[in-house]
Amino acid sequence: MKIIITLSMVLLSGVAAFAAELRDEWVDADTGHLVVRLSRVPGESQSLYFHQNEFTASGDKLVFENTDARFNTQRTRADRLNWTNRIYVYDFKAKKSELLAENGGKVILVMPKSRTVYHQRSNSVFATHLDTKIIKPLVQLPPRWRVAAINADETLGAGSFVEEGGPQIDTSGPKSSWFDKIFEAGRPGGIFLVNLKTGETNVIRRGTNWFNHFQFSPTDPGLLQFCHEGPWHKLDRIWHIRTDGSGLKLMHARMMPMEIAGHEWWSYDGKTTWFDLQMPKGETFFIAGVDIKTGKTTRYQVERDQWSVHFNISWDGKLFAGDGGDSGMVAHAENGKWIYVFTPQADGKLKAEKLVNMAKHDYDLEPNVQFTPDRKWIVFRANFDGPSQVYAVEVAKPGVSRRNETNPGKS
Numbered sequence: 001m002k003i004i005i006t007l008s009m010v011l012l013s014g015v016a017a018f019a020a021e022l023r024d025e026w027v028d029a030d031t032g033h034l035v036v037r038l039s040r041v042p043g044e045s046q047s048l049y050f051h052q053n054e055f056t057a058s059g060d061k062l063v064f065e066n067t068d069a070r071f072n073t074q075r076t077r078a079d080r081l082n083w084t085n086r087i088y089v090y091d092f093k094a095k096k097s098e099l100l101a102e103n104g105g106k107v108i109l110v111m112p113k114s115r116t117v118y119h120q121r122s123n124s125v126f127a128t129h130l131d132t133k134i135i136k137p138l139v140q141l142p143p144r145w146r147v148a149a150i151n152a153d154e155t156l157g158a159g160s161f162v163e164e165g166g167p168q169i170d171t172s173g174p175k176s177s178w179f180d181k182i183f184e185a186g187r188p189g190g191i192f193l194v195n196l197k198t199g200e201t202n203v204i205r206r207g208t209n210w211f212n213h214f215q216f217s218p219t220d221p222g223l224l225q226f227c228h229e230g231p232w233h234k235l236d237r238i239w240h241i242r243t244d245g246s247g248l249k250l251m252h253a254r255m256m257p258m259e260i261a262g263h264e265w266w267s268y269d270g271k272t273t274w275f276d277l278q279m280p281k282g283e284t285f286f287i288a289g290v291d292i293k294t295g296k297t298t299r300y301q302v303e304r305d306q307w308s309v310h311f312n313i314s315w316d317g318k319l320f321a322g323d324g325g326d327s328g329m330v331a332h333a334e335n336g337k338w339i340y341v342f343t344p345q346a347d348g349k350l351k352a353e354k355l356v357n358m359a360k361h362d363y364d365l366e367p368n369v370q371f372t373p374d375r376k377w378i379v380f381r382a383n384f385d386g387p388s389q390v391y392a393v394e395v396a397k398p399g400v401s402r403r404n405e406t407n408p409g410k411s
Contacts, residue, residue: 022037022389031338031357034393038062043067044067046365046390047379047380048109055373061115061130063110065106070388085105086103087128088100090390101119101128108120115131123142125139125157125196126138127196138199139195144161148160151217151243157194158191158224160189160191162189169181186209188207189210190206192204193243209228211228218266218269221243223241227262232261238275252290258280261277265312268315271291273289275288276288282330287302288300303352306352308322309366310322315375320344323339323366323380324337324367329363338357339358339367339369367380377393379391
């Protein structure tokens with residue numbers, strides 16, 4: 001008994017020491033920018049994927065996920081199925097987080113104007129109001145159908161499915177062990193829409209492509225963006241389609257061997273599709289955008305060390321952000337583990353500034369940067385202090401008075 005008690009004491013003291021290492025607020029010694037931890041709740045927390053809006057329109061609230069399990073992109077399928085995801089809402093005015101749903105499943109996105117978070121648990125889709133906290137069940141879907149996007153007028157959800165009886169792919173291991181296999185299998189499936197009021201489903205496209213990354217236009221309820229998933233150098237990835245199944249359009253055609261384009265996202269005004277462009281892969285890097293009406297392409301070249309797993313744009317379209325990358329990723333950057341902000345210049349170049357040193361961050365957990373609506377902060381997830389947490393970094397180097405006025409972590 002004495003040995004067991006001693007071991008328990010050691011384990012508990014280790015947990016306490018581990019928890020004590022979590023910082024709430026600091027000024028990054030390498031950049032001079034203020035960093036604040038928003039997710040001051042038990043367990044592990046993560047902000048949403050880079051193109052899943054997580055803010056209300058006014059920016060007063062932010063939604064994030066929380067779990068007792070470990071957030072990691074290389075987790076096994078069994079880990080994912082055993083999650084009990086809590087959904088929290090962070091109130092920037094009150095400077096605190098509140099539990100929104102104890103077993104909310106996975107967040108789809110926040111609709112900024114209606115202040116509603118859409119989420120799915122198993123095959124059930126819900127809508128929860130961020131102020132009233134009323135959870136409203138919406139629709140029941142067939143097994144393994146997952147809604148990944150909600151349209152601008154909140155009438156439709158979109159997602160994909162794989163037909164029963166196709167080749168079975170073992171996804172119990174890390175993503176690297178099955179990603180290419182799913183692409184090569186060419187399993188029959190399709191893109192579906194679901195009416196959020198009636199529950200009626202409609203398949204608007206079928207094929208053997210791996211359909212993924214669904215994003216409705218933020219301004220046009222009838223326009224859906226999706227990708228053909230798989231190794232980027234083997235496919236033309238970025239596509240648009242109308243909700244009636246018409247207007248299928250490739251947004252960027254590759255022009256050279258090993259050219260890649262991906263991790264696409266919308267501008268907030270709905271006028272541009274932005275993406276990571278490399279011509280060729282791992283050699284020359286751009287943040288590129290296509291005007292959806294004219295087809296005109298804009299390109300901003302990015303230095304190797306400034307390449308990021310994901311880029312993003314501010315709500316007013318004036319700044320870009322990047323979450324960096326480690327040396328084992330496509331850019332093989334020697335010094336790429338930073339959160340960046342990029343300012344477009346008159347000569348068409350980008351002025352880059354480092355905001356957060358991510359040297360101790362494990363990039364198996366992708367940081368996924370998003371600007372607050374006022375573009376004063378960039379929110380990201382990180383594990384540089386151990387467990388995954390949600391952080392915000394101030395875009396401007398703060399003075400004492402401004403820090404006290406706008407700090408999202410101060411009480």
